[in-house]
Each structure stands twice: as C-alpha cells, then as structure tokens.
Amino acid sequence: MGSEALAIAYGVGSALTWGAADFSGGMASKRGNVYAVVLFSQFVGLFFILALLGATGEEYPGASTLIYGGLAGLSGALGLICLYKGLARSPMAVVAPVSAVVTALLPVLVAVILHGLPPVLQIAGFFLALVSICLVSWTRQSVRIRQEDMLLPVLAGMGFGGFFVGIHYAGYSGFAWPLLSAKIVGLTVLSLVLGFKLRGQSLGHTPWRWILWAGILDVAGNGLFILASQTGRLDLASVLASLYPASTVLLAWRILKERMTGGQWVGMATTLAALALISMG
Template sequence: MELSVVIFGLISAAFWGAGDFSGGVATKKHEVLSVATIAQIIGLLILSLVALTLGENTPSIENIMWGAAAGISGGIGILALYHALSIEKMGVVAPVTAVSSALVPVVFGMMSEGIPASIQILGFFFALIGVWLISREDSDSAIHLSRLKLPLIAGFGFGFFMILIDQLNGTGILWPLVGARVASISMFLLAGVYKGGMQMPEMKHLPLIILAGICDSGGNVFYTLAAQAGRIDIAAVLSSLYPAATVLLAWIFLRERLTYRQWIGIISAMLAVVLIS
C-alpha cells in the first residue's frame, strides 16, 4: 500500500510540475485570470468525460461539498501562483509555494494520523531541502518579505486543497474533482465580472494553456489516489516535489542551465523518495 502512495505521489508531482511550467510560460504572455479560467475549463471537460466514460457512480452531496471547498482553496492557490510566476522569478516563487503547500498537510497528517516512522520523517527533511534547492535559480540568497506574500498564499491554498480533497468518502474521485473545477471556475468568472471582463489569449498560445489544464487535472487525480492509498503527509511531500519537473522542463525546452545547487536538490529529492518509501 505504501508503494502505491509513492508511485501516485510522484506521478502527481510530474503532472503538477509540467502544469506549472506550461501555466507559468502562458501567464508571462497573457492575463493571469484568463489563463487560469481556460485551464480550469479544460480540466473540467476532461474530468467529466473520463468520469462518464468510466461510469463512475454519482457522488454523495458530502463528497461534492468537499470537492467544491477544495476547488475554491486550490483556485486561490492557482491565481496566486500564476500571478507570482508572472511578476517574480521562479527561484523565489517555487520553493516557498512548494514547501508551504507540503507543510500544511504534513502538520495535519501528524495531528490526525500520528507521527510517521523516523526514517520517513528523515525523508520529509530531504524532500523539503530538495524542493528548496531545486527551485533556487540564482545565487541571491536575500529574501524580501514582500515577495513572499503571493507564494505563501499559493502554498496555503494548495495545502488546504490537499487536506480537503482527502476528506472524500468512498472510491469515486472524478466527480468530486469535477465539483472542484465548477467551484474554482465560478470563482474565477465572478472575479472577471468584478474587474470588468477578461482578455482572451491569442490562438497560438492556447495549446500551452490547454496543456496546463490537462496537467493540473492529472496532478489532482493522482494526488487524490495517493492520499487515499496511504498517509496524507507522505502523499503531500512526494507530490510537492513538482518543482523538479518544472526545472527539468525549463532545462530541456527553454535551455535554462541547471546549477550545481539544483543538481544537489534533485539528488536530495531522490534520496527522500527512497527514505519515504
């Protein structure tokens, strides 16, 4: 059972990392709210289609409510993350977001499920250090508090999404995630009305936004599977290794050079996986 948590958690990290890469690139070219809304709509369509194809049973009202609450929390996280990525360097945004999003469910998991094994706690330590090192892009070690606000909001939004989606009862996960998308999209549309409308992105950039929506939905599905298969803190820490995928994609497609510190972070993350599993 623990192996399932590790596998699903790592797949979730890969999807979320690819989604952040796609969404981050898209938000440097277009309005954050429009990118987030389109990506969430794509996710809604995909999740609904898969749920119908697989014939997943209609969820209880309770599960729909948990999914909606998770969607609002995750939606706040996405808006904060995309906005932060559009105005800040990844080296500031990614580590704060990833570490804070992992710490929230880790604390919750320890309070609700007890303290995990010592070797797994050591794995948590290496995972968080790995996330921080992987996400650092430059040698500037100075952190300004004003630059932490959006990444922290994003991290707490994702962290509470992880906790709320873990409250689902039963085996069905797709329809509650559809409920999460409906809630986040509704929130985004209301925000668009409040600010006077949204600007549609250019057609040539839509594939990137669609990819972000697909990857974000995939990450949500596999995180939910991981959380249901075992401890929420293990699932959260492994899923929070997503900056590794983002950095590697930037290295491959944007020709961004990996620093020695990022390579050490990747090694630390791999060691964490071994310890946690």
C-alpha cells in the same frame, strides 16, 4: 505491489504530471495572455473531467464528497490568486520556494495530528524533500527577504495545502466527482477574479496546444494525488506531490535548454535521496 509502494508511485506520478502541467502553462503564457491561459486551461480540465465521469459511470456520491471537493477547489483557487499576486509584488526567489514548502507542510501537520507520526525514515525523507523543494525552486536572483514578501507566498501555500487536504477527504468515496466539484468551484472563483482582469485586454494569439496539455495534465495530477492519498497517508502523498517543481525545471532544461544552477542540481540529487528514504520507511 503493496499499498505503500502504490501510494509512492501515485505520488511521484502526481509530481511529474503537475510539473508537466506547470511547464505547459508556462509555455502557453509565453505566447498568450496569462489570465486567459489560466481560465482556458481550467475549462479544458472541466471538460476532461466530464468526459472521465461519463466514461467511468461513477455513482453520484454523498454530500460530504461534494462539499470537501468544493472546499478543495475554493482553497486551491484562492492559493493561485495569492501566488500570482505574490509573483507580481515580490521576488520569485522568495515566492516559489516559500509557497511550495508551505504547501507540503500543511497536510503533513494535519496527518500528524490525526494519525500520528510516520516511520522515522519517512520523516527524514520528508525533511530532505522540503530541502529539495527549496533548492529546485530557488532562482538565480540575489534578493534581500523582507517580512512583507512572506505573507502572500505563505497564503498561497496554505491555499494549495488546503486543496490537498480537502481533495484527500473528498476522495474517500469517489474519484471523478471530487475532481468535478473542486473544478466547478475553483473555476467559478477564478472566472470572477480573472475575468475582471481580462476586461478590455487583447487575448492576442491563443496557444491552444499548450493550453490543452496544461488543462489535461493538471486534472491527471489531481487524480493521481487522490489515488496516492487513498492508498497511503496524506502526508506521504502531499510531500511527494509537492516535488512537482523538479519536473518543471527538468523539462525547461531538457526542452528549452535553460541552464540549471548548482543549487538546483543539488536539489535534484536531494529529491532522489528523499524518495529513497521515503520508500524504505
């Protein structure tokens, strides 16, 4: 299997895994305190990375790897905070697709500036992938989009896109260490913000099984993204990984028997078409 095919396989694997992590986090949040779920799953991810580091015996990297990893963790944590604030203040039908598309667009712009345009078929595939992200993420809500509803989703997408860029450059000289530095910085920021919100709140029932899955799958998705961006272009890895909402929606349809809209089914078909074009590029 060539490097391009490997990059596509890793990118698709990252989307599937991240989507499953989001589904697991959603299941945990239905049963417990959402802030506690986020923090506990992040701690699970930290312990999983430490175990991975011990198993691989990866050499201590240079300072640039840790710096890029830390910046990725900071950017991702800020993106998550903006996402939660956006979901609390604005319609999900606006927040979800806007943040997902911006997440994919930012690394694409960085890759184009630094490395030039990808092949024409892949550009077409990227465009279809962005369309599919919108279709799959859109809910049944009928909403009027206001200008003030756009800021937090855009900031969330920039945060997640910044994570993609940072972890890509951190991954040039390592695998587990970039994940660890990103997780430590991100967890520190989230602990400061969400820990404050948890003060005085009852944690209630803690759904550990789903929290464990969310934490482990999130790290697995991060690792697969690093592999995808190491073996292929940053824009290809980022666009493919940003298809993760399709995985979440499919799991909700299959396991929870949630109904999918016609637009979401079209989005699934568009996802397959995008993958075909990207593979032929």
